[in-house]
Amino acid sequence: MFVTPLHEYYSFMNATITFAVCDDHTLFRKTLIATLLNFKQLSLLTEAQNGKELIFKISTNPPHIIIVDIRMPGMDGYETITYLKQHFPDTKIIALSGYDNEYAINMVLEKGADTFISKNDEPEDMYLAITDVYEKGFHINKWVREAKRKLKHLPKLTLKENEIFQFLCRDLTYGQIAEQLNISIKTVDRHRDEIFRKFNVNSRTSLIIFSLNNGLTGSAL
Amino acid sequence: MFVTPLHEYYSFMNATITFAVCDDHTLFRKTLIATLLNFKQLSLLTEAQNGKELIFKISTNPPHIIIVDIRMPGMDGYETITYLKQHFPDTKIIALSGYDNEYAINMVLEKGADTFISKNDEPEDMYLAITDVYEKGFHINKWVREAKRKLKHLPKLTLKENEIFQFLCRDLTYGQIAEQLNISIKTVDRHRDEIFRKFNVNSRTSLIIFSLNNGLTGSAL
DNA sequence: TATAAAATGGGGTAAAATCCCCATTTGTGT
DNA sequence: ACACAAATGGGGATTTTACCCCATTTTATA
Numbered sequence: 001m002f003v004t005p006l007h008e009y010y011s012f013m014n015a016t017i018t019f020a021v022c023d024d025h026t027l028f029r030k031t032l033i034a035t036l037l038n039f040k041q042l043s044l045l046t047e048a049q050n051g052k053e054l055i056f057k058i059s060t061n062p063p064h065i066i067i068v069d070i071r072m073p074g075m076d077g078y079e080t081i082t083y084l085k086q087h088f089p090d091t092k093i094i095a096l097s098g099y100d101n102e103y104a105i106n107m108v109l110e111k112g113a114d115t116f117i118s119k120n121d122e123p124e125d126m127y128l129a130i131t132d133v134y135e136k137g138f139h140i141n142k143w144v145r146e147a148k149r150k151l152k153h154l155p156k157l158t159l160k161e162n163e164i165f166q167f168l169c170r171d172l173t174y175g176q177i178a179e180q181l182n183i184s185i186k187t188v189d190r191h192r193d194e195i196f197r198k199f200n201v202n203s204r205t206s207l208i209i210f211s212l213n214n215g216l217t218g219s220a221l
Numbered sequence: 222m223f224v225t226p227l228h229e230y231y232s233f234m235n236a237t238i239t240f241a242v243c244d245d246h247t248l249f250r251k252t253l254i255a256t257l258l259n260f261k262q263l264s265l266l267t268e269a270q271n272g273k274e275l276i277f278k279i280s281t282n283p284p285h286i287i288i289v290d291i292r293m294p295g296m297d298g299y300e301t302i303t304y305l306k307q308h309f310p311d312t313k314i315i316a317l318s319g320y321d322n323e324y325a326i327n328m329v330l331e332k333g334a335d336t337f338i339s340k341n342d343e344p345e346d347m348y349l350a351i352t353d354v355y356e357k358g359f360h361i362n363k364w365v366r367e368a369k370r371k372l373k374h375l376p377k378l379t380l381k382e383n384e385i386f387q388f389l390c391r392d393l394t395y396g397q398i399a400e401q402l403n404i405s406i407k408t409v410d411r412h413r414d415e416i417f418r419k420f421n422v423n424s425r426t427s428l429i430i431f432s433l434n435n436g437l438t439g440s441a442l
Numbered sequence: 443t444a445t446a447a448a449a450t451g452g453g454g455t456a457a458a459a460t461c462c463c464c465a466t467t468t469g470t471g472t
Numbered sequence: 473a474c475a476c477a478a479a480t481g482g483g484g485a486t487t488t489t490a491c492c493c494c495a496t497t498t499t500a501t502a
Contacts, residue, residue: 025319025340027347031252034259034344098246119246123255126248158448171427173488186451193491203458204489205425206392212433379478394458407481414461424488425459 017134018063020046022054022080023096024072032067035123042130051075055083062088065130068113070097070104076218078111085112092133094126099215102154105147107216115139116147155198164191168204169211238355241267243275243301244290244317253288256344263351272296276304283312286351289334291318291325297439299332306333313354315347320436323375326368328437336360337368376419385412389425390432 019042023029029047036042045063048054050072058066066084070077081093095108100118108116114133117126125141132139157165167177174192178185201207211217240263244250250268257263266284269275271293279287287305291298302314316329321339329337335354338347346362353360378386388398395413399406422428432438 027253027338027340027342027344028249030344031256032248035252035255038255117248119248121248123248123251160449169430171422171424171430173424175488183449184451186453187449189490190451191449192489196490201392202490203392203394205429208426208429209390209392209433212430381479396458404479405481407483408479410460411481412479413459417460423460 015041016043017041017065017130018043018045019065019067019130020044020048020054020058020063021067022048022051022072022077023067023069024049025069032123032126036127036130039127042127051077051080051083054080055087058088058091062091064134065092065094067094067096067117067126067130070095070099070108070215070218073219078107078218081108081111081113092137094129094133094139097215099213100143101214102147102150104215105143106151106154109144109147115141116143117141118143155200157195157198161191161195161198164188165195165207165211166217168192168195169208169217236262237264238262238286238351239264239266239284240286240288240351241265241269241275241279241284242288243269243272243293243298244288245270245293246290253344253347257348257351260348263348272298272301272304275301276308279309279312283309285355286313286315288315288317288338288347288351291316291320291329291436291439294440299328299439302329302332302334313358315350315354315360318436320434321364322435323368323371325436326364327372327375330365330368336362337364338362339364376421378416378419382412382416382419385409386416386428386432387438389413389416390429390438 019036021029021033021044023032026049029049033044033047037044045061046054046057048057051068052075054066054068055075068077068080068084072080077095077097081095084091084093092114093112095105095113095116096119097104097108097116098119100116100120105116115129115138117129129139129141163181164177167180172180174185174188178188181188196202196207199207199210201210240257242250242254242265244253247270250270254265254268258265266282267275267278269278272289273296275287275289276296289298289301289305293301296304298316298318302316305312305314313335314333316326316334316337317340318325318329318337319340321337321341326337336350336359338350350360350362384402385398388401393401395406395409399409402409417423417428420428420431422431
């Protein structure tokens with residue numbers, strides 16, 4: 001009688017997991033990679049400074065896992081993850097950020113990240129996320145659990161509100177925003193009112209502070 | 222005739238350099254430390270998440286070198302460096318930040334940092350800064366050179382302007398700022414006018430964006 | 443197709459911000 | 473005593489923001 005050898009059932013246990021790291025901070029990226037490579041199971045395929053560079057480098061040979069920072073100049077994490085999920089549905093994505101609040105985490109999960117790791121986590125947490133996502137296809141940690149729990153209480157911006165929110169975080173008057181979007185100032189004002197209500201702020205100043213401190217815009221303004 | 226052995230002249234070459242790392246992002250801090258410890262000459266004395274924790278930990282036994290991140294919750298890099306220079310004048314300080322612009326770099330150098338390393342630099346750059354600062358007492362790199370070159374062209378805020386600038390970056394009306402400082406709204410407005418001129422902005426919105434993007438406030442607002 | 447949610451925008455008001463003008467006082471250094 | 477920067481603040485104007493009211497049209501979706 002023929003018995004399938006154990007190592008075929010559990011082949012992933014000894015398999016090499018290939019990964020890529022996308023983060024603009026070289027010092028962080030290189031030290032993270034060096035640490036991860038101490039785990040013999042892991043193999044670095046690519047590193048990149050932003051989304052554009054990453055997509056170009058992995059196009060012909062995507063890795064199993066991609067670690068993507070949210071805040072990057074040029075193409076930020078939100079855009080990058082959206083693109084990756086559409087063009088490389090089999091590649092697992094670990095979103096990484098120093099902004100570990102429910103807003104940012106929910107946003108990346110919505111864009112298609114398979115899990116989230118904070119820059120406040122331990123290196124072992126990152127390793128666990130990698131192996132977990134590779135072996136099981138998902139990884140639930142405190143961040144993901146908390147974000148999902150709070151999801152129903154979180155304000156949800158409509159499409160137009162989100163568009164105007166981005167403009168509100170830049171240096172434009174309502175008149176200029178209205179001009180850009182070819183709508184009335186009154187409409188901009190009406191949406192602004194709703195955005196203020198949802199984020200519980202009462203001045204543009206505090207909206208911008210809130211946005212920048214919570215990583216709601218992946219790139220600098 | 223007695224000849225002093227070379228190793229006494231160059232004793233620092235084999236000496237152990239003790240260092241501390243102060244950065245709130247655990248993942249970055251630990252991977253950086255792991256990388257630095259690969260340089261056998263270096264020895265970790267302490268790690269901390271913010272200025273307060275650092276000062277407490279090194280009080281009885283300061284290291285040769287302290288690497289301090291600018292942006293930290295609680296006691297930020299600016300405050301920490303100011304304190305360290307006053308209480309541990311012999312300890313060399315390497316300021317570290319993701320904000321590698323002339324404003325932030327000049328600010329930390331003014332507070333007393335002995336050199337500056339960007340999170341966009343290579344790990345080797347950090348190693349070079351450490352050995353340089355230890356052996357020569359200073360370290361000139363492209364950041365420090367550029368910052369000094371641009372120094373004369375940079376706007377310089379007066380004491381009061383700087384105080385009001387901090388308030389402008391928070392969620393307060395001019396009336397509230399005036400109340401806090403026990404001065405007239407008109408005075409606040411007058412200083413604001415000068416601050417706008419110096420930083421070349423024309424709205425509070427762009428002032429806040431400018432400040433947050435350039436790391437001019439070491440802690441979140 | 444009924445219904446709800448989203449997007450549009452007009453009217454009006456009060457507060458806040460922006461930008462000038464100007465003068466006086468206070469402090470620092472020569 | 474003099475010069476000069478820094479800090480103070482009044483007067484006055486326009487623009488922008490903030491916050492209500494209201495109604496219509498468009499879009500999604502059950």
